Amino acid sequence: MSPNRIIAIVLRQIYLIRGSFSRVFPTFAWIAVDMVLWGFLTRYLNKATSGGPDFVPILLGAVLLWDFFIRIMQGVTMAFFEDVWSRNFLNVFATPILISEYVGGLILSSIVTSAIGLAVMLCIAAVFFHLSLLVYGIMTIPFLAVLFLFGIALGIFACAVVLRFGPASEWFIWPLPALISPFAGVLYPISTLPEWMRYISVIFPPSYVFEGLRAMVSGSAVQTAALVKGGLLAVAYIVAAYYILNRVYRHALRTGLIARYSAETIS
Amino acid sequence: MLSVKGLKKSYGKTIALDGVSFEVRRGEIVGLLGPNGAGKTTTINMILAVLEPDAGTVVINGFDISSRRSQAINNTNFTAVYAPLPGNLTVAQNLLVFGLLYGVEDPYSRIDALIRKFDLQKFRDKKCGVLSSGEQTRVGLAKAMLNNPGLLLLDEPTASLDPATAKEVRDKIREFASKGSGAVLWTSHNMYEVEEVCDRVLFLSHGKILLEGHPKTLPGEHGKKTLEELFIKVAREPLTLGMV
Numbered sequence: 001m002s003p004n005r006i007i008a009i010v011l012r013q014i015y016l017i018r019g020s021f022s023r024v025f026p027t028f029a030w031i032a033v034d035m036v037l038w039g040f041l042t043r044y045l046n047k048a049t050s051g052g053p054d055f056v057p058i059l060l061g062a063v064l065l066w067d068f069f070i071r072i073m074q075g076v077t078m079a080f081f082e083d084v085w086s087r088n089f090l091n092v093f094a095t096p097i098l099i100s101e102y103v104g105g106l107i108l109s110s111i112v113t114s115a116i117g118l119a120v121m122l123c124i125a126a127v128f129f130h131l132s133l134l135v136y137g138i139m140t141i142p143f144l145a146v147l148f149l150f151g152i153a154l155g156i157f158a159c160a161v162v163l164r165f166g167p168a169s170e171w172f173i174w175p176l177p178a179l180i181s182p183f184a185g186v187l188y189p190i191s192t193l194p195e196w197m198r199y200i201s202v203i204f205p206p207s208y209v210f211e212g213l214r215a216m217v218s219g220s221a222v223q224t225a226a227l228v229k230g231g232l233l234a235v236a237y238i239v240a241a242y243y244i245l246n247r248v249y250r251h252a253l254r255t256g257l258i259a260r261y262s263a264e265t266i267s
Numbered sequence: 268m269l270s271v272k273g274l275k276k277s278y279g280k281t282i283a284l285d286g287v288s289f290e291v292r293r294g295e296i297v298g299l300l301g302p303n304g305a306g307k308t309t310t311i312n313m314i315l316a317v318l319e320p321d322a323g324t325v326v327i328n329g330f331d332i333s334s335r336r337s338q339a340i341n342n343t344n345f346t347a348v349y350a351p352l353p354g355n356l357t358v359a360q361n362l363l364v365f366g367l368l369y370g371v372e373d374p375y376s377r378i379d380a381l382i383r384k385f386d387l388q389k390f391r392d393k394k395c396g397v398l399s400s401g402e403q404t405r406v407g408l409a410k411a412m413l414n415n416p417g418l419l420l421l422d423e424p425t426a427s428l429d430p431a432t433a434k435e436v437r438d439k440i441r442e443f444a445s446k447g448s449g450a451v452l453w454t455s456h457n458m459y460e461v462e463e464v465c466d467r468v469l470f471l472s473h474g475k476i477l478l479e480g481h482p483k484t485l486p487g488e489h490g491k492k493t494l495e496e497l498f499i500k501v502a503r504e505p506l507t508l509g510m511v
Binding site: 002004005007008011012015016019020082086087088089090091092093094095096097098250253254255256258259 | 278308309312315316317318319336337338340341345347349350352353354355356357360363364365367368369370410
């Protein structure tokens with residue numbers, strides 16, 4: 001493992017973000033809009049159900065954590081897509097870089113970009129709607145950790161899909177979090193779901209986070225074992241996603257797909 | 268520096284390479300010639316380890332590419348007309364990113380030296396995408412020499428250049444090989460250029476090496492006046508050259 005090669009991937013991403021308003025803007029703009037929208041909705045719900053539960057930590061907090069998960073996933077895929085869009089696979093994979101180092105670079109890039117997004121969300125939530133992650137106490141750490149790990153897993157899986165099926169399959173990737181969200185119980189308890197959906201929700205690590213979050217805010221004990229299960233599931237997804245990406249990469253080497261990603265530009 | 272033995276590759280029923288073997292020694296510039304679809308780029312992609320052969324071996328500076336990929340690739344670099352550097356990064360940014368990827372020691376000094384060598388000072392902070400073909404070729408060559416490679420692979424490096432710029436590029440590559448530590452494998456369709464630059468040429472057709480020799484004497488050995496005439500014969504009548 002060469003730290004320099006991992007840093008190269010991160011540095012490339014920093015250069016791209018630093019030099020392009022169209023890349024800087026989405027790192028915080030849409031999540032800021034999300035915070036404002038859900039912030040006002042929770043404020044309205046709190047007024048409408050005066051004396052009821054405080055919706056700020058339940059809904060706005062959940063949206064903040066969900067957006068964090070999406071930023072992590074997109075942080076990985078965006079760094080990968082830069083190579084897709086600039087037809088750079090041949091240049092990158094003809095260097096001594098290993099696939100593990102490349103993935104390491106994507107993950108580090110995602111941490112950098114997601115940290116910016118998280119900071120913006122926390123500022124807006126705290127300044128305008130008086131939400132602080134401190135409301136979740138020490139549990140903030142496992143909540144963020146599980147979502148971080150699952151975001152990484154989904155990001156790596158997305159890279160594998162695009163590498164295997166080509167640039168046009170990018171459109172399969174963007175809706176992935178939206179497809180998972182109904183099962184993850186971001187905005188409502190899993191018990192709200194019909195039985196068949198509940199069976200599916202147990203395979204998604206975020207569902208353990210949002211159940212834990214609601215339990216904590218309502219004053220119940222957080223199921224630590226369930227959160228651990230969510231964390232282990234997320235790790236298992238990372239291993240599975242990396243295995244799939246590695247297989248797809250080997251397939252691309254056998255079929256010449258890596259080279260053709262670039263050669264297509266002259267055909 | 269480079270030893271290629273028995274490389275084979277098929278895509279379904281199409282045979283792209285059919286037992287290609289050759290060597291490139293230090294200080295040598297070898298031209299890999301052949302018509303479109305002959306297998307030149309396939310061979311180069313295998314040497315770069317971005318395409319896996321069905322059979323055969325590639326050894327670069329003593330490192331087998333299948334078992335010691337990183338060490339083997341550390342000894343090589345390339346530039347190709349179809350693989351420009353990302354146009355959304357500046358020249359200096361691209362060179363630094365690739366300098367790190369190739370594990371170049373003190374990349375900043377190396378980049379300064381290459382920017383001077385390829386006369387890129389005024390483009391240093393320009394995005395590669397806005398450079399002309401000739402300027403992009405020079406940036407590609409600077410990137411290809413970042414790690415001072417033992418083996419330099421050039422896939423039609425002068426394809427889109429005007430004659431004056433192409434000559435400059437040829438001079439730089441000859442200078443690189445003349446130092447004696449580096450070898451060059453060059454593909455080109457410009458036979459005049461090949462005759463001027465290469466120490467040896469390999470003619471590839473239908474995935475096989477048909478002919479090998481000195482670019483100045485090889486045409487005469489096969490009853491042709493020029494390398495271009497020989498090229499046309501290889502492209503049109505490979506069977507007359509003993510190809511099965």
